Amino acid sequence: xxxxxxxxxxxxxxxxxxxxxxxxxxxxxxxxxxxxxxxxxxxxxxxxxxxxxxxxxxxxxxxxxxxxxxxxxxxxxxxxxxxxxxxxxxxxxxxxxxxxxxxxxxxxxxxxxxxxxxxxxxxxxxxxxxxxxxxxxxxxxxxxxxxxxxxxxxxxxxxxxxxxxxxxxxxxxxxxxxxxxxxxxxxxxxxxxxxxxxxxxxxxxxxxxxxxxxxxxxxxxxxxxxxxxxxxxxxxxxxxxxxxxxxxxxxx
Numbered sequence: 568x569x570x571x572x573x574x575x576x577x578x579x580x581x582x583x584x585x586x587x588x589x590x591x592x593x594x595x596x597x598x599x600x601x602x603x604x605x606x607x608x609x610x611x612x613x614x615x616x617x618x619x620x621x622x623x624x625x626x627x628x629x630x631x632x633x634x635x636x637x638x639x640x641x642x643x644x645x646x647x648x649x650x651x652x653x654x655x656x657x658x659x660x661x662x663x664x665x666x667x668x669x670x671x672x673x674x675x676x677x678x679x680x681x682x683x684x685x686x687x688x689x690x691x692x693x694x695x696x697x698x699x700x701x702x703x704x705x706x707x708x709x710x711x712x713x714x715x716x717x718x719x720x721x722x723x724x725x726x727x728x729x730x731x732x733x734x735x736x737x738x739x740x741x742x743x744x745x746x747x748x749x750x751x752x753x754x755x756x757x758x759x760x761x762x763x764x765x766x767x768x769x770x771x772x773x774x775x776x777x778x779x780x781x782x783x784x785x786x787x788x789x790x791x792x793x794x795x796x797x798x799x800x801x802x803x804x805x806x807x808x809x810x811x812x813x814x815x816x817x818x819x
Contacts, residue, residue: 571643572633576612576675579648585679586611587649588632588671591818592661596809598716598749598775600695605665606658611646613672615699620725624753625779631817632671651683658687669697677708684711700748701731703739715746719771721761723753723779737769749775749805752793759796777805781815 572586579586588611595605613633618626627634631645658666666687668680673696684694688711695714696704704715717740720731740746748771752758766774776797778789786807793804813819 572612572646575643575646575648580676580679582648582650583679583682584648584650585654585676585683586646587654588646589818590654590657592663593819594808594812595665595667595695596807597697597777597805599747599803600665600667600714601806601808603665604663605667606661606663608654608658608666608668608673610668610670610673610676612675613670613699614675614701615672615720615724615726615731617720617724617726620727622722623725624723625751628781628815629669629671651679651686654683655686658692659690664692666692666694667697668694672699672702674698674702674704674708677702677705681705681707681711684708699731700740701733701736703733703736704743709743709745712743712745715740715743716749717746718749718751719765721750721758721765723751723758732765734769737771741770741772747773747775749777751779752776752789753779755792755796763800774800774802775805776802777807780807781810783811783814786810 576586588609590606590608592606595601595603609632611632673680687694693713695716696712697716700717700719720726724731750762765771776793778786778793780786780789790804790806797804809819
């Protein structure tokens with residue numbers, strides 16, 4: 568994360584606000600809530616750099632939330648310091664009763680998120696997170712969150728193991744009783760043994776497999792392949808409905 572982006576996150580935290588990239592209403596495309604209408608709160612900043620390493624076999628699908636070292640990209644234009652009141656008011660404009668907080672890595676801003684989520688929870692919203700699973704949720708955050716969609720990164724991400732897997736954070740998500748564990752699969756022959764080892768080592772459950780891809784053919788072919796591996800293991804397969812319906816569009 569760039570120094571400018573870090574300063575924006577710090578500025579937001581000091582103001583009790585959030586460094587927001589975008590908000591929009593859509594359908595949840597992945598995991599147990601797939602197909603349900605939701606308001607998405609996409610925050611900026613990430614503590615990983617998936618796709619940047621030499622051994623990476625896939626790239627982050629939201630690099631605009633954190634990868635600001637490309638020519639012409641300025642984090643000042645990508646992030647807005649936004650108050651809790653403004654975000655809650657935008658959520659209330661929509662009829663969806665589910666809120667998905669994503670990024671980037673949203674738990675980088677969890678201290679400022681707690682009052683927002685508590686407010687949304689009190690108003691009857693169900694709040695779920697999309698997280699890479701490297702930052703442990705606080706007890707206060709767990710208390711007001713309905714679901715954590717935890718996506719531990721495999722070696723295919725190109726991120727070194729010590730950075731992409733945090734035993735203490737994974738243990739905290741497991742202990743919350745509110746987490747599912749979703750693995751992005753690029754090559755089943757290489758990735759599935761690593762998934763099994765990770766699941767066994769950290770006692771992760773329930774497990775979801777999701778194909779990597781940003782086009783309809785890749786997702787459908789990947790789901791068919793993964794189903795043959797998931798069923799004997801008692802695991803689930805996640806679609807990417809937003810890709811199937813709208814392709815690789817931002818704000819979907």
